[in-house]
Amino acid sequence: MSLIAQDIHVAFGKRDVLRGINLTALPGELTAIVGPNGSGKSTLLGAITASLPFRGRVSLSGRDISVMKPWELAAQRAVLPQASLLAFPFTVIEVVRLGLQSGTAGHRSEVPMQALARVGLAHHAGRTFQELSGGEAQRAMLARVLAQVWAPVENGQPRWLLLDEPVSSLDIAHQLQVMEIARDFARAGGGVIAVMHDLNLTALYADRVAVLAEGQRLALGTPSDVLTNDTLSRAYGCALRVSTPPPSDIPYLLPHAASA
């Protein structure tokens, strides 16, 4: 039932960008991928979503994704890219419906409006997508992705949300809102993989964290196992101080200078 990436290698020309990554993500969990800029997070997501050539094996609920048709994959997982493109002046609701292309839900269904409401954009449904602010556009694209795999479990199979920096342009309230959406999806039996930069949000919401650096997996485990002074300083190459403020034992990070 899980999403398993085995020994993933990706090279762009002569440059090895991923050098043998293993990652297993379980349904019911939110798996975060963190790491510095250029460490290969988006590339790893690209391999998991079969959008770029790679060596290694990725399987979804036991099936090798390289033998699955685009529409079979689309029925099981939705992908939010780090940067979204849209040509032509579609309205927000039309963009959300694009995600239903291959779904069974059909054009007239209520799902797109519900997805927009979920990200707090129902009142913008009729607006032209290009008029939205950066954060609104990011949430609208998230609504498109949610609509595509609206039910976290279908026919007993978990579905997957693969999100590349889903909160990168959001204000703090919407960051929390989106992370809750992702966690709710996981709690309902679906699987979530999210690339994250905000380590505190990651500590709050992730069930499992993979740390990438220079194309290799530095660590994998629960937030408290992985988000440590040592691992993070090695990954990011800067001094960080992790504390666990009571009453919870969720790690909390400060850059060294700020905490001095």
Place this chain on the structure above:
Amino acid sequence: MTALSEIVTAPRDRLSGARALHWVLAGALGLACVASLQVGATEVTLSAMLSKLVQGEALSQIEQVVLFEIRLPRLAMGVLVGAALAVSGATMQGLFRNPLADPGLVGVGAGAGLGAILAIVLGALLPVWAIDLAGNQLTPVAAFLGGWGSTLLLYRVSTRHGRTSVATMLLAGIALGALAGALSGILVYIADDRQLRDLTFWGLGSLAGASWAKVLSAGPLILISIGAALMVGRGLNGLALGEATAAHIGIDVQRLKSTAILAVAGATGAAVAVSGGIGFVGIVVPHLLRLVSGPDHRTLLLNSTLLGATLLILADVTARVIIAPAELPIGIVTAVLGAPVFLWILLKRRGLVEL
């Protein structure tokens, strides 16, 4: 979640409006057809002929020739060419994710033209069996191949990682057009007198040479290409999100791209083969329709087909009556109407999207 308590009503649905537009445009096409049969260089009019028929009189020799040998084939060719130009414009814009991509503008028309000229000038050198096999399809098929090669090349050059650079596309189109034009120029030099006459006639961008033979030679390819284009509507909608995301929502992107490129090349090639280069239909028609009923390709492609045919017939009627008894090449009419619209699109986009 405050959002869930919002009263959720979906906004007005543009898709049903765009579907209703199919019928309106079909009606308009019908009216344009009547107008096109009604007027022309001679005094013969459709209404006069109809009233004759109603009173049980036979049509005169002249009337029969004018109706069946001149106006009807010309109308049929206008419908085919107009539909082909508009639908290939809309398809190419969807494929390149840009409203400025038009086969005529970015060198595909020139590539198709090169193919057509090759067929006209060098066709006679082919082995006899090949000429027999190709029959009246030789020029359209050669134009199709020329258009296909240019579209493939253009897509290769201007698209990286699923994103199309408009600047590269337009510049590559200029280069492609210049190259095809130069090669065509060389061919014109080696053409003999009869071929030269064919070429001049062909190059005017006109429906004036319309005949049933030409309708039959271009018609099948145009109809097949329009059929193929009408099947890629959903795919082109997805492609608006970029190639990677299109694949993520379940579209077979490679197949979509090949189908769209073949449709563009087929429709452009066949249209260019029989009518030379008629500009701006492919850019103006889809643009107007997007303004009215939105960019959804599931309706845009059929609406473009209908409106393209209608506008080209009306442009042809204008070309025929405006300086009667002489007539203007229709390319002049479409350029006078289309070029300002094109500039207007550029002006409006200037602030919004950098090239």
